[in-house]
Amino acid sequence: xxxxxxxxxxxxxxxxxxxxxxxxxxxxxxxxxxxxxxxxxxxxxxxxxxxxxxxxxxxxxxxxxxxxxxxxxxxxxxxxxxxxxxxxxxxxxxxxxxxxxxxxxxxxxxxxxxx
Amino acid sequence: xxxxxxxxxxxxxxxxxxxxxxxxxxxxxxxxxxxxxxxxxxxxxxxxxxxxxxxxxxxxxxxxxxxxxxxxxxxxxxxxxxxxxxxxxxxxxxxxxxxxxxxxxxxxxxxxxx
Numbered sequence: 001x002x003x004x005x006x007x008x009x010x011x012x013x014x015x016x017x018x019x020x021x022x023x024x025x026x027x028x029x030x031x032x033x034x035x036x037x038x039x040x041x042x043x044x045x046x047x048x049x050x051x052x053x054x055x056x057x058x059x060x061x062x063x064x065x066x067x068x069x070x071x072x073x074x075x076x077x078x079x080x081x082x083x084x085x086x087x088x089x090x091x092x093x094x095x096x097x098x099x100x101x102x103x104x105x106x107x108x109x110x111x112x113x114x115x
Numbered sequence: 116x117x118x119x120x121x122x123x124x125x126x127x128x129x130x131x132x133x134x135x136x137x138x139x140x141x142x143x144x145x146x147x148x149x150x151x152x153x154x155x156x157x158x159x160x161x162x163x164x165x166x167x168x169x170x171x172x173x174x175x176x177x178x179x180x181x182x183x184x185x186x187x188x189x190x191x192x193x194x195x196x197x198x199x200x201x202x203x204x205x206x207x208x209x210x211x212x213x214x215x216x217x218x219x220x221x222x223x224x225x226x227x228x229x
Contacts, residue, residue, distance in 0.1 A: 004158075035219075040124070040221060041221060042204060042219045042220055042221040042222050043159070043204065043219040044219075045216065048216060058216075090158050090159070092158075103149060103161050103164060104149075104161075104217060105161070106151075106158030106159045106160070107158050108156075108157060108158050109156075109157070109158050
């Protein structure tokens with residue numbers, strides 16, 4: 001969905017490096033999410049945010065941190081990247097007040113490789 | 116915790132045939148379900164959703180069926196086309212979830228051959 005953008009789209013880094021993945025949305029949604037996708041495992045939730053002052057851990061938050069700089073921006077950081085964090089990362093948004101209940105809109109993904 | 120899974124990891128169908136993709140869930144408190152389609156190199160895209168007070172919902176060429184008795188969800192695609200080739204995920208929401216949190220299944224790879 002073009003309304004949810006992620007940068008970078010691809011990133012190769014080395015073990016121990018700090019990496020930040022950024023997500024921006026123009027949908028005006030209050031809720032934002034970060035997921036990780038690994039082959040055969042589907043989407044797993046890393047962190048989610050209800051609004052700018054609200055941050056919550058998901059299923060697999062260890063090794064990750066997030067920052068909700070504004071309603072439209074939600075960044076994911078890997079403090080010290082390790083090879084098993086190699087995965088496809090997706091940002092998503094949803095609107096608590098819309099009639100679509102809980103539909104989440106996904107960005108195009110960031111492919112991260114940790115060597 | 117919730118468990119959302121798919122019966123088959125892969126499904127191959129001939130163009131023009133109907134496709135049925137299945138999903139089982141274990142959380143009886145789930146009140147909302149979504150099917151997503153993910154094409155190669157892209158993020159998941161919404162296909163259709165259904166609330167737990169319904170047992171069937173139709174969209175354009177797609178139908179979702181919900182059987183709460185056996186906790187089973189299915190996605191039917193009519194007249195499957197090559198452009199339908201993708202990974203399909205079901206997702207569920209626990210009615211107790213205050214942040215719209217969804218739980219995703221592992222996905223089924225649908226391949227359409229001519």
